[in-house]
Amino acid sequence: MGGIETRFRSNFAYSDVTLPDGTVTPLMRLQYGGSASRWGFAIHLASSRKYQDSILPSGDFAGSPEDALDCACGLYLGDPIRGINPRRTNESDHLG
Numbered sequence: 001m002g003g004i005e006t007r008f009r010s011n012f013a014y015s016d017v018t019l020p021d022g023t024v025t026p027l028m029r030l031q032y033g034g035s036a037s038r039w040g041f042a043i044h045l046a047s048s049r050k051y052q053d054s055i056l057p058s059g060d061f062a063g064s065p066e067d068a069l070d071c072a073c074g075l076y077l078g079d080p081i082r083g084i085n086p087r088r089t090n091e092s093d094h095l096g
Helices: 065-076
Strands: 003-009 012-018 024-035 038-045 050-053
Touching: 012 065, 024 050, 024 065, 038 065
Parallel strands: none
Antiparallel strands: 003 012, 012 024, 024 038, 038 050
């Protein structure tokens, strides 16, 4: 069974995903900046085995942990980001 585990070190939270076959893969890193509702976001790059500061679908470098998890899962696990069509880049296209 798969799942997500998060570990904390200093002002960082590292999240890994465990796939159904038992493989554990780094997913993302959050950086605490003084607010429980806004965290810096970095995606793990498998090609370099490093974390890269990233932009959330909102266009911000910081946001809620839920927004960061939605984005990371959408990128790595093919789970669509709620309410956003990744094929469209014009913000007005996202509005009902």
